[in-house]
Amino acid sequence: MNVDKLMIELERRNPGETEYLQAVRDVLESIEEVYSDHPHFESASIIERLTEPDRILTFKVAWTDDEGRVRVNRGWRIQFNNAIGPYKGGLRFHASVNLSILKSLGFEQIFKNSLTSLPMGGAMGGADFDPKGKSSSEIMRFCQSYMLELWKLIGPETDVPAGDIGVGGREIGYLFGMYKKLSGEHAGVMTGKGLHWGGSLIRPEGGGYGVVYFVRQMLEQAGMELAGKKVAISGFGTMAWGVARKATEMGARVISLSGPDGYVYVQDGLTPAHIDYMLELRISNEDIVKPFSYEFEDAEYRPNRKPWELPCDIAIPCATQNELNEQDAAQLIQNGCLCVCEGANRPCTSEAVHLFQKAGLLFAPGKAANAGGVAASGLEMTQNAMKYSWTREEVDQRLSLIMQNIHASCARYGTREDGYVDYVRGANIAGFLKVAGAMLDQGVV
Numbered sequence: 001m002n003v004d005k006l007m008i009e010l011e012r013r014n015p016g017e018t019e020y021l022q023a024v025r026d027v028l029e030s031i032e033e034v035y036s037d038h039p040h041f042e043s044a045s046i047i048e049r050l051t052e053p054d055r056i057l058t059f060k061v062a063w064t065d066d067e068g069r070v071r072v073n074r075g076w077r078i079q080f081n082n083a084i085g086p087y088k089g090g091l092r093f094h095a096s097v098n099l100s101i102l103k104s105l106g107f108e109q110i111f112k113n114s115l116t117s118l119p120m121g122g123a124m125g126g127a128d129f130d131p132k133g134k135s136s137s138e139i140m141r142f143c144q145s146y147m148l149e150l151w152k153l154i155g156p157e158t159d160v161p162a163g164d165i166g167v168g169g170r171e172i173g174y175l176f177g178m179y180k181k182l183s184g185e186h187a188g189v190m191t192g193k194g195l196h197w198g199g200s201l202i203r204p205e206g207g208g209y210g211v212v213y214f215v216r217q218m219l220e221q222a223g224m225e226l227a228g229k230k231v232a233i234s235g236f237g238t239m240a241w242g243v244a245r246k247a248t249e250m251g252a253r254v255i256s257l258s259g260p261d262g263y264v265y266v267q268d269g270l271t272p273a274h275i276d277y278m279l280e281l282r283i284s285n286e287d288i289v290k291p292f293s294y295e296f297e298d299a300e301y302r303p304n305r306k307p308w309e310l311p312c313d314i315a316i317p318c319a320t321q322n323e324l325n326e327q328d329a330a331q332l333i334q335n336g337c338l339c340v341c342e343g344a345n346r347p348c349t350s351e352a353v354h355l356f357q358k359a360g361l362l363f364a365p366g367k368a369a370n371a372g373g374v375a376a377s378g379l380e381m382t383q384n385a386m387k388y389s390w391t392r393e394e395v396d397q398r399l400s401l402i403m404q405n406i407h408a409s410c411a412r413y414g415t416r417e418d419g420y421v422d423y424v425r426g427a428n429i430a431g432f433l434k435v436a437g438a439m440l441d442q443g444v445v
């Protein structure tokens with residue numbers, strides 16, 4: 001395989017799609033060797049087929065705001081690859097959403113889902129709709145209009161969307177309600193559903209819990225433990241909440257949270273009261289963490305700064321892509337950070353990742369570490385198919401086991417001769433081999 005040559009062709013076919021091209025390059029660089037070791041990958045053009053999504057639906061989403069004005073947004077669903085199971089992946093509603101970002105996330109999702117060992121293909125979707133400041137009725141009308149197009153593409157055996165940034169339990173409810181109305185079926189067509197209508201226990205926490213289970217494995221492998229460690233996290237959404245809950249429960253001290261306008265520093269670590277308050281912030285559709293400093297005396301608000309300046313043992317970026325750059329990485333390394341684990345999807349720039357690895361830090365990419373979210377979704381699909389619900393403990397146990405297995409796969413394919421585990425390489429190779437094998441088995445389709 002010639003990565004540069006493949007990339008030139010991809011750039012020609014996908015001009016200006018920076019995020020997507022970067023996501024592909026990262027995977028290609030990791031798998032170059034195994035690809036060349038198996039000539040049948042090349043002869044079946046596996047890479048060329050993997051980098052071209054099966055289909056992309058782009059559609060208009062027209063809706064009426066509370067003032068009676070008609071508004072128009074653009075919606076997408078990218079069905080990337082279904083070699084190992086129905087298309088599966090989230091929907092993101094955010095002003096920054098564009099085709100390149102969604103393709104990068106959809107591409108990553110193929111490997112992430114493969115790593116979970118559950119039968120799920122890769123997909124991603126969303127809209128350039130900004131939920132900030134919108135009323136619940138506006139959100140509902142937007143979701144209903146979005147589903148008017150999406151419902152034709154999805155189904156429990158076809159494509160099963162879920163949440164992502166800007167799409168939580170409330171939005172899944174509105175989307176599902178419209179799907180049910182249009183199709184006349186109460187089917188397991190989405191995950192992240194409410195507990196009383198097909199949802200699974202531990203689905204909301206799944207992503208965050210999974211990240212902490214993964215960190216526990218990384219530390220264990222390196223002869224360390226989580227209890228007593230100082231953890232800096234960014235974000236304030238579902239992922240940050242789940243991480244804060246589980247890390248605190250396991251004896252770590254979580255010292256920060258962040259929003260786009262700055263971060264909150266809690267020297268002695270978040271308490272259950274702080275963590276519960278995170279839920280209130282989300283419900284009020286608030287996108288900044290400043291209110292923490294009004295609510296809690298021990299929460300210091302530091303505007304327009306990032307938590308990566310804090311001395312910490314573990315950093316877990318849980319906000320959004322490219323939020324942690326080279327300077328942030330250098331600062332963390334200088335402050336003696338031991339481990340960086342991606343909670344969000346691609347929060348660290350490629351330059352930051354290289355720095356971490358060069359400095360010998362433990363570094364885990366989101367496609368391995370945050371796979372607990374989609375794994376819990378997979379477990380929700382299983383329960384829907386059985387028309388049954390597992391207890392909290394049953395789901396949590398399965399999730400913990402899945403994360404242990406993902407860690408083992410990364411270590412299997414990513415351990416270097418000197419013993420350092422390159423989790424990026426390990427995750428890419430393990431995720432890729434399974435999908436590529438399935439594609440070979442299924443012929444040219």
Ligand code: GLU
Nearest residue numbers: 089090162163164374377
């Ligand atoms: N958006 C989440 C992710 O990045 C969840 C996807 C899902 O549950 O389908 O993995």
